[in-house]
Amino acid sequence: MRRFLTDRARRAVAASLRGATRPAAPSPAPAAALSRPSPSAPSAMAAYMARAMSTSAAGTPPVSLDTINPKVLEFKYAVRGEIVTHAQNLEQELHKNPESLPFDEILYCNIGNPHSLGQQPVTFFREVLSLCDHPALLDKSETHALYSSDAIERAWQILEKIPGRATGAYSHSQGVKGLRDEIAAGIAARDGFHASGDNIFLTDGASPAVHMMMQLLIRSEKDGILCPLPQYPLYSASIALHGGSFVCSYFLDEETGWGLEVDELKKQVDEARSKGITVRALVVINPGNPTGQVLAEENQKKIVEFCKNEGLVLLADEVYQENIYVEDKQFHSFKKIARSMGYTDDDLPLVSFQSVSKGYYGECGKRGGYMEVTGFNADVREQIYKVASVNLCSNISGQILSSLIMNPPKVGDESYESFMVERDGIISSLARRAKALEEAFNSLEGITCNKAEGAMYLFPRLHLPQKAIGAAQAAGAAPDAYYALRLLQATGIVVVPGSGFGQAPGTYHFRCTILPQEDKIPAIISRFKEFHEKFMDEFRDVSRDEAPTGATIESGGD
Known part of the structure; x- marks a missing residue:
């Protein structure tokens, strides 16, 4: 064929x-004939x-x-950009010739990928997943000696919800109905307000859900999505890819711990509208990526009120909801905030995103996640479902894991105590790592770093000498990218330049994960300090007094 x-x-x-070699027709075809091809x-x-x-x-x-497609050329994704590519090349070189570089391993501090840096999976989750993927184990007597009884019971419950008990089959395009109902029950328990499985769309991680909403909301370059700066580049990339406008971005206030000011939101919306841009939605990342802040409840209320008054869809990226490291802050979903203010589905279109890749579970490779969609008319929901249907369905293992993170072991379950030891151990270790790195950065000349309240990252600010900025410009690189490349070449530590996330003009940053295992943090700090001190000495402006620790020594741009 x-x-x-x-x-x-x-x-x-x-x-x-x-x-093409035949003579032209003696007379042109009638205008009416031009609308259809000649036989x-x-x-x-x-x-x-x-x-x-x-x-x-x-x-x-x-x-x-x-x-x-020029839109593909337009967008960038710095988290896996040129510096990471260079790091991978260096890693190959290390494998071929271990003595060729001044370090013995590449430390990927560029991306929130916990298991790749040594974090172990949560036992209960993996037990259930393995039993669901290989149901024959449930009929073997040895299984009861190897698996906890509640993991066995949960696997049976999940398999009963999956048509044909087949994890290798397609599911409903929104995801398995029973798993969506389980997730909704977990949301209701978390927030204290009703949730419906019919509002859940299970996806291969949160990123496809974001793309689905951009496809739905963006009609042309005259549609804008209001995003934070700094921001996770998924948003700028997806807006560009789907043909929207990224001109309406709001800056987080570094001086107030990356605070979100509603006055700044209003200013950006008005400015965008003055340029003919229709602002469709507001993106809020809480806890913040790359900035690590956790929004205060009162701040969230103002944001909800703003979206209601301005007629905006609220896109709430809440994938780090389990990653809170300070006692005076806690996570509140935007849906909980909106319902506590008395707003119903009729008042506010709201989409919240969750993922199995973050939290204490960190199951990035399982590609599980969901969005809860509320406040949309039935005819619009049908279109969201149509978009979901194009992808057929998300993978079943990710769907199962999404249900598990929203319904973990409870008091009285056999796995509860061991689960809590694993969960609390991971979160407390992340908090210690965040604090150690934050203190190390703040101890260095020319670096200031806000406290990591949540998420998986620090976003230190670089106060670079003017000579370093000049060297970067001569090399054709952004100053923070130049710094990150030099750091990689000297230490093997991979970070992401702040320019890849967007930052206030004249400021320079880098994003560093807190994910390397705790016993490696001291060595990372030592390597980093040694590099940074040499870098500052190399580019020091000898005509100026030495700046105090954590203060700016650049001659301009701030």
């Missing part, structure tokens, strides 16, 4: 080429193939940077 179609296409191309005209496919063959014959590839 393939050969037949190829021969047929070649004949069509040949026919179209022969047709004798070569097909559009044949004409396209002729052009493609002609282009290839000329030596130009049929696909090049000039011919791909």
Whole structure:
């Protein structure tokens, strides 16, 4: 069949080429006839193939940077950008020649990928997953000696909810109904307000859910999504990819611990509208990425009120809801805040995102997540479902894991005590790592770092000497990217330049995860300090007094 179609296409191309040598028709076709092709005209496919063959014959590839979707060229994703690519090349070099570099391993502090840096999976979750993927184990007597009784029971319950008990089969495009109901029950228990499984869309991590909402909301470049700066570059990338406008971005206030000011939101919305941009939605990341702040409840209320008054969809990125490291802050979902203010589905369209990749579980590779969609009319919900249907369904293991993180072992379950030891151990260790890195950064000349209240990152500010800024410019690099590259080449530590997240003009930062195992943190701090001190000495402006620790020594730009 393939050969037949190829021969047929070649004949069509040949026919179209022969047709080009025939004399032109004596008179033009009537205007009405131009709306449909003549039966004798070569097909559009044949004409396209002729052009493609002609282009290839000329030596130009049929696909090049000039011919791909320009929106793909436009967006950037710094978390896995050029510095990470360079790190991977260095890692290959280390494998070939371990003595070739001034370090013995690459430390990937660029991305929130806990298991890759040594974090162990939560036992209960993996027990249930393994039993669901291999149900034959449930019938073996040895299983009861190897698995906890509540993991066995939970696996049976989950399999009963999956049609055919088949984790290798497609599910409903929103996800398995029973698992969605279980997630909704977990949301209701967390917030104290009703949740429905019909509002849950299970996805392969939170990122596809974000893309789905951008597809729904963005009609043209005249539609804008209000995003924070600094921001996780998924948002700027997805807005660009789907043809929207990123001009309406609001700056978080570094001086107040990356606070979100509603006055700044109003200013940016008004400015965007003055340029003819229709602002469709507000993105809020809480806890913050890359900034690590946790919003206060009163601040959240003001944000909800703002979205209500301005007619905006509230897109709440809440994937770090389990990652809270300070006693005076706690996570409140935006849905809980809105319901506590008396707002119903009729008052505020709200989408909240959750993922199995973060929290204390860190199951990035399992690709599980969901969005809870409330406040949309039934006809719009049908369109969201249609978008979900194009992808058929998310993977079943990720769906199961999403249900497990929202319904972990409870008091009285066999696994409860061991589960709590694992969970609390991970969170408390992350808190210690965050504090150690924060204190180390703040002890260094030319670096200031806000407290990590949550999430998995620190976002220190670099107060670079003017000579370093000049060296970066001469190298054709952003100053923070230049610093990050030098750090990688000297220490093997991979961080992400702040310019990849957006930052206030004249400021420079980098994002560093707190995820390397706790016993490696002292060595990372030692390597970092040694590099930073040498870097500052190399570019020190000898004409100026030495700046105190944590203070700026640059000659301008702040």
